[in-house]
Amino acid sequence: MHPIRLAVSLVALALTPSLPAAAQELMAAPPPPLPAGTRAPAFSTRTLAGKPFSLAAMRGKVVLLDYWATWCGPCRMATPTLRALHRKFHMRGFSVVGMSMDQADTIAQVKPFVAAMHVTYPVTVGLAANARAQAAYHADVLPSQYLIDKKGIVRWSQVGYSLNEGRELTALISRLLAER
Numbered sequence: 001m002h003p004i005r006l007a008v009s010l011v012a013l014a015l016t017p018s019l020p021a022a023a024q025e026l027m028a029a030p031p032p033p034l035p036a037g038t039r040a041p042a043f044s045t046r047t048l049a050g051k052p053f054s055l056a057a058m059r060g061k062v063v064l065l066d067y068w069a070t071w072c073g074p075c076r077m078a079t080p081t082l083r084a085l086h087r088k089f090h091m092r093g094f095s096v097v098g099m100s101m102d103q104a105d106t107i108a109q110v111k112p113f114v115a116a117m118h119v120t121y122p123v124t125v126g127l128a129a130n131a132r133a134q135a136a137y138h139a140d141v142l143p144s145q146y147l148i149d150k151k152g153i154v155r156w157s158q159v160g161y162s163l164n165e166g167r168e169l170t171a172l173i174s175r176l177l178a179e180r
Contacts (some may be wrong), residue, residue, distance in 0.1 A: 033138050033146070033157040040065075040148045041136035045099075045126035048111060053097070053124050055152075062094045062176045064169070065146040067139040068108040069101045075143040078152035078154050079117045081166040085173065086121040092177050093150075101142060115140035149176050 034040070040063075044054045055063070066073035066082055086096040100110050100123055107125060114123050124130055135141075138147060147156040147169070156172055159164070 034143055036155050036157065040146065040152050040154050041133070043129065043133035043136065044153055045124040045129035045133065046091050048100075048114060048123045049123050053098075053122060055148075058095065058097070058148075059152055060093070060150050061090075062150060062173055063148045064094070064096045064173075065099055065137070065148065066096060067099045067101055067134055067137070067142055067144040069142055070113045071102070071108055072142045076117075078143055078145075078161045078165065079119065080081045081169075082121070083117065083119055083164065085169055088170070089173050089177065090121075092171055094177060096121040099133060099139075100125045101130060101134060101139075103127065147172055147176070150179065 020081065040055060042054070042056050043113075044052065047053050055065075064082070064085065066075075066078070068078070070076075082096045082098070086094070098114075098119065098121060100107070102110050102125070107127065110123065110125055113119075137144065139146075141159045143159075143161055145158045146154050149155050155176060156169075162168070
């Protein structure tokens, strides 16, 4: 567990007996992201262009699901890395899929953000469908990312943004693309 998260958890635990039940519930840790080795939950949604999108249609490709939102600073920081990974590996059978978690009050900002950031990978915006997929993946913290192999198995997941993300993912994606 990350040292800061551990410290916050310990403080919360120390304060728990004196907090009302509703506050304790709000402080409960979200479920961890899906672990490596888990079958990736299937979902269907719509892309920013209005086309249907299904994870099942991506079978045979290596896919990086990125749960993000326009208002999320770390999500914005990750976008150039994801764009570069998509550009580097797209022709070899890899795709980033941006799962926008923007709500009704910010969904209009997705298209300008995607254009300004020169995002070329699919971005989904189905509010209800994306929320169901978010729940299935336990992607309660943004950004949350899941690398899925050609057989539909989660092989790596991450909550938050890391400056080393590009190097780490480049090696993982290369290895997964080489698998049969």
